[in-house]
Amino acid sequence: MVASQAPPFALVTGCNSGIGEQLAIALARNNFTVFATARRVESLDNLTKQYANIIALPLELSDSTSLERLKDSVTKYTGGRLDILINNAGMHYAAPATDIDVSEVTKLFAVNVVAVMHMCQLFIPLLQKAPRPRIVQIGSVTRDVPVCQSVYNASKAALSQYTKTLRVELRPLSIEVIEVVTGYFRSNILRDGVLISEDSLYSPIKRTVEDVKNGGNKNGMPADEYARVVVRQFLSKKYRREIWEGHRARILRFMVAFFPVWLLEFTLSLSFKLHLVTDLKQKNRPTSHSTKSSIHDGTMTAAQALLQQKLTITPKTASLLMRAGYSDYRELKYATPNGIVEQFTSKFGIPKTSAPAYRRACRRLVFLGTQDDPEEQEKICADWTNKALATRGIWRADFDDLTGEQIADLLIGTTTR
Incomplete structure (x- = not known):
């Protein structure tokens, strides 16, 4: 009790x-x-x-x-x-x-x-x-x-x-x-x-x-x-x-x-x-296509300025083109696929028949660009680069020994018809 x-x-x-x-x-x-x-x-x-x-x-x-x-x-x-x-x-x-x-x-x-x-x-x-x-x-x-x-x-x-x-x-x-x-x-x-x-x-x-x-x-x-x-x-x-x-x-x-x-x-x-953390990883990871050092930021800036001047495009468009042609594809995932396609087809005279291939490349970039696997990242990047440069066989590593003006001329030559 x-x-x-x-x-x-x-x-x-x-x-x-x-x-x-x-x-x-x-x-x-x-x-x-x-x-x-x-x-x-x-x-x-x-x-x-x-x-x-x-x-x-x-x-x-x-x-x-x-x-x-x-x-x-x-x-x-x-x-x-x-x-x-x-x-x-x-x-x-x-x-x-x-x-x-x-x-x-x-x-x-x-x-x-x-x-x-x-x-x-x-x-x-x-x-x-x-x-x-x-x-x-x-x-x-x-x-x-x-x-x-x-x-x-x-x-x-x-x-x-x-x-x-x-x-x-x-x-x-x-x-x-x-x-x-x-x-x-x-x-x-x-x-x-x-x-x-x-x-x-x-x-x-x-x-x-x-x-x-x-x-x-x-x-x-x-x-x-x-x-x-x-x-x-x-x-x-x-x-x-x-x-x-x-x-x-x-x-x-x-x-x-x-x-x-x-x-x-x-x-x-x-x-x-x-x-x-990903940015730091990409910065420190060597490219699989070349052992040469990457282009200095100053050279890339000069190339972008020349692109903007020669093609009469906006700084944003020039920046997108530079990234598509050379280095940091990750930034492009923040743009819409249709927007990128429109820039490459209408602004730079790419034939409309090429649009589906570019659209597929853009979609892969947008939806797969956050892959953690380095090999998958490189595959996506290489695929996009080839299509963006009209499959002329020009790789990012080919730019390492060029001046800003040469890069601009090269990109202009491969993206116009």
């Missing part, structure tokens, strides 16, 4: 700051006796002073012995019962996949995934004795949204899949398993910058990635508001398998649900300006 009148018990990991601290407070205000854990138990002094129903306990998630001691402490205090287990604590590590430190990967997965599995295994027997037991996993939208932190994202994806499996397995035991898919919130965890060195392939987007993270932290949902809303939802009578909360969480939920994967990836690529 006494046990039935005892207040409900909740265990929350990672309560030294941020949403872990606020989750403990929100539960305490809902008349739970809360076991708040942290690596340094003294960091929880403010919590225990403010709330008599919050009990501070030490926990080192990467240490199995520490987990066992925590179970013993909770069992002793509650008589072997636990109503809610909230796995909140975790590590954050952000770096492109090409730059990761494998030792950090091991540490992160030990805390973010393995420790959560161990916690669930240890406390399921205690949860079985509660009238309505719940396991709440604090996940992240990064499980679905890859943004330059592959290790952390992978750990949250692993946590999500584990949670889905656990939910099915624990259904016969009447234990609810809830994943909180968290968007941006204000936290110190985001103040650790993305590890992108100056010699990294991704150095061109370092500032962009940092700006996005800082913006998410600045505009993120306050931790106390997040905790209040989340606790209200998982304490409600309605069983919610997933709770999406935090800044931009609902927008991302819509994108994940309704956007095809390629569109989601394309949107993220634009947001993080990944084309800058």
